[in-house]
Structure formats: C-alpha cells, structure tokens
Amino acid sequence: MDLQARIRQLFNDSIETKARAVDVLTPQIELASQLMVNALLGEGKILACGNGGSAGDSQHFSSELLNRFERERPSLPAIALTTDSSTITSIANDYSYNEVFSKQIRALGQPGDILLAISTSGNSGNVVQAIQAAHDRDMHVVALTGRDGGEMAALLLPDDVEIRVPSRVTARIQEVHLLAIHCLCDLIDRQLFGSEE
Numbered sequence: 001m002d003l004q005a006r007i008r009q010l011f012n013d014s015i016e017t018k019a020r021a022v023d024v025l026t027p028q029i030e031l032a033s034q035l036m037v038n039a040l041l042g043e044g045k046i047l048a049c050g051n052g053g054s055a056g057d058s059q060h061f062s063s064e065l066l067n068r069f070e071r072e073r074p075s076l077p078a079i080a081l082t083t084d085s086s087t088i089t090s091i092a093n094d095y096s097y098n099e100v101f102s103k104q105i106r107a108l109g110q111p112g113d114i115l116l117a118i119s120t121s122g123n124s125g126n127v128v129q130a131i132q133a134a135h136d137r138d139m140h141v142v143a144l145t146g147r148d149g150g151e152m153a154a155l156l157l158p159d160d161v162e163i164r165v166p167s168r169v170t171a172r173i174q175e176v177h178l179l180a181i182h183c184l185c186d187l188i189d190r191q192l193f194g195s196e197e
C-alpha cells in the first residue's frame with residue numbers, strides 16, 4: 001500500500017470539496033453570521049450541538065466565542081451542549097439519547113437565541129430534536145449539514161440558515177464545517193468590532 005499516495009489523495013479530496021463548496025456556501029455563511037450578530041447585539045446567545053466530530057466542532061466554536069478567536073475583544077456568549085456528562089448521561093438514561101440536547105435547550109434557550117446544529121448526515125435524532133426545541137423556544141437555527149441535508153433540512157423555517165456541504169463523505173464534510181465555523185467567527189468579530197486594518 002502506498003501510504004503517501006493515500007495522504008495525497010485525502011488532501012486533494014479535501015481541497016476539491018472546499019473548492020466545490022465556496023460558491024454554494026458563501027451567501028449562506030454571510031447570512032448565518034448576520035443572524036448570529038443580530039442575536040448577540042440583542043443580548044442573545046448561541047447554543048451549539050452535534051455528535052462525535054460535530055460535538056468537537058460545537059466546543060471549538062463556543063470556545064472561540066467565549067474566549068477569543070484571532071483578536072482581543074470582549075467574551076461573547078455561547079454554550080456547547082455537548083460537555084456536561086452528568087446532564088447528558090442522565091437524560092440518555094432516564095429518557096432517551098435523542099433528548100440530550102433538546103432538554104437542555106428547553107431549559108436554557110430564550111427567544112432570539114441561536115442554535116448552531118451540526119450534523120454531516122442531517123439525520124442525527126438528537127440534533128433533529130434540538131431544532132424542534134429551538135423553534136419551540138422562538139430561536140433561529142443555523143444548520144451545518146452535508147449530503148442531502150436529511151431530516152434537519154426539512155425542519156428548517158424560512159428565517160433559519162442551512163450551510164450544506166456538497167459532499168457525501170463525513171470526514172470531508174466535517175473539514176468544510178470547521179472552515180465555515182472559522183468564517184463565522186471572523187465575520188462575527190468584523191461586524192461587531194470592525195476590521196483590524
């Protein structure tokens with residue numbers, strides 16, 4: 001097996017996926033950033049959720065808001081719903097795994113807050129239920145998806161934003177999700193605190 005050839009193939013696949021995604025995702029990322037900025041300016045916060053790699057993405061995003069991205073600026077309010085193992089295990093144990101995010105959203109979500117819902121398939125039951133809970137709490141949803149958008153795409157309302165990566169491969173979709181998250185952080189900082197130049 002030629003391992004270096006495999007590495008080159010993975011890099012090239014990732015580059016091609018990003019090149020394919022740029023035109024499709026640019027307007028959606030802009031819209032999502034404006035939705036988030038409006039929420040933050042209105043004293044709202046951003047709740048984020050997802051499974052596996054997307055749980056990591058949720059925490060990556062919340063840490064960049066709560067702490068910092070690339071510049072000195074005030075902390076911004078965000079919560080990853082993937083980190084409290086006591087809450088998550090008790091909800092999964094007593095009710096169902098599908099409710100681990102939605103129950104937190106029903107407690108913490110306020111009208112005007114944003115849910116960042118991350119799933120490469122768009123079909124993870126707990127993320128689907130998170131979107132339903134967010135709508136019940138009058139929150140807007142930014143959905144990071146892939147493939148055909150799955151059940152999540154079908155649930156979104158006209159004021160929500162879907163950022164759907166044009167790929168069917170989970171790892172490639174996740175790589176673009178991370179880029180989209182960094183774009184969102186950059187655009188949030190620019191709109192709230194101005195460009196640095």
Ligand SMILES: O=C(CO)[C@@H](O)[C@H](O)[C@H](O)[C@H](O)COP(=O)(O)O
Nearest residue numbers: 051052053054119120121124170171
């Ligand atoms: O990171 C990876 C694969 O790259 C995995 O941990 C992956 O996130 C998990 O299988 C998730 O459960 C997949 O869920 P989803 O993206 O379909 O919502």
Ligand SMILES: [Zn+2]
Nearest residue numbers: 053170171174
């Ligand atoms: Zn992964």
